[in-house]
Amino acid sequence: MSEYLPIHPLTKQAFLPYGDVIEADPSTMRLINGGTTERYHALAEPVVTGEPERLIFSIFRGKPRAFPYALTMMERHPHASQSFMPLSGRPFLVAVSDDVDGRPGQPKVFLVQAHQGVNYFPKTWHHPLMVLGEVSDFLVVDRDNTKQNLEEQTLERPYMIAEPTL
Ligand SMILES: NC(=O)N[C@@H](O)C(=O)O
Ligand code: NI
Numbered sequence: 001m002s003e004y005l006p007i008h009p010l011t012k013q014a015f016l017p018y019g020d021v022i023e024a025d026p027s028t029m030r031l032i033n034g035g036t037t038e039r040y041h042a043l044a045e046p047v048v049t050g051e052p053e054r055l056i057f058s059i060f061r062g063k064p065r066a067f068p069y070a071l072t073m074m075e076r077h078p079h080a081s082q083s084f085m086p087l088s089g090r091p092f093l094v095a096v097s098d099d100v101d102g103r104p105g106q107p108k109v110f111l112v113q114a115h116q117g118v119n120y121f122p123k124t125w126h127h128p129l130m131v132l133g134e135v136s137d138f139l140v141v142d143r144d145n146t147k148q149n150l151e152e153q154t155l156e157r158p159y160m161i162a163e164p165t166l
Contacts, residue, residue, distance in 0.1 A: 002070065004160045007093070010110040010118070018096040018124045020044035022085055022117035044119035046141045050079040054144040059087070062131035062138065067163035071095055074104035074125040075152045080143030084129065085117035088136035091166060094118055097125035103153055111164050125153075132164065 008014060012021045024040045032039045046055050074097050086092060091113050097104035104125035112118060119141075120126050129138065143149050 002158045002160045004068070004162055005071070005095075005107060005109045007109045007111050007161065007164050010094070010112045010116055015096075015110065015118065017098070018126070019081070019121045020083075020119040022083065022119060023113075023115055044081075044083060044117075046081050046083060046119065047122060048080040048143045049122065050149075052143075052145055055080065055141055056144045058140045058142070060084070060129055060138045060140050062092075062129045062136055064131045064133050064135065065093075067161065069130070069161045071107050071127055071155060071159045071161060073152055073154050074107065074127055075150060076104075076123050076125045077120070077142065077149045078123055078151060079149045080122055081119050082126075082142040083117060083119035083140065084112075085139045086112070086114055086136060087139055088134070089114050090131075090133055090136050091164075092132055092136065092138075093130040093161065093164065095127040095130065095161070096120070099123070099125060104155060107155070107159055109161055111166075130161075132166070 095107040
């Protein structure tokens with residue numbers, strides 16, 4: 001029987017080794033436009049290395065995952081960050097791993113609230129988008145020419161995720 005992984009709330013601190021949390025953090029807020037707009041400044045920094053140094057915006061329309069869900073693989077993007085910001089007002093799941101001699105270690109699972117997004121650092125092992133409940137759209141910033149920026153690895157053993165209580 002595969003091990004069930006706990007689902008953690010997403011916090012900046014907990015996600016620090018893996019990427020940025022994109023949310024309206026009051027400590028980053030600056031009033032602009034004559035006080036009519038709150039700018040939550042520099043929440044994450046998209047990065048790209050290696051030709052073509054081209055970051056693009058895309059929309060991912062993801063289908064919901066069925067639970068209990070088996071994590072059997074992880075991926076990473078060596079040459080760029082990758083960010084996901086929910087557009088459909090629903091939470092989603094992310095799973096990330098430390099790198100262990102070039103392979104993904106045991107995944108950590110986080111519940112991302114509808115007002116939060118994530119920006120994976122380059123080379124962060126993560127599972128492809130995991131949507132909850134209904135088809136959901138996400139604004140994605142990552143590197144063009146994804147085929148040369150994708151490394152996938154099967155996990156040494158599968159891990160299970162139970163359906164999160166929202
Ligand atoms: N392959 C692709 O564009 N998507 C994945 O990178 C993902 O993290 O969902
Ligand atoms: Ni990815």
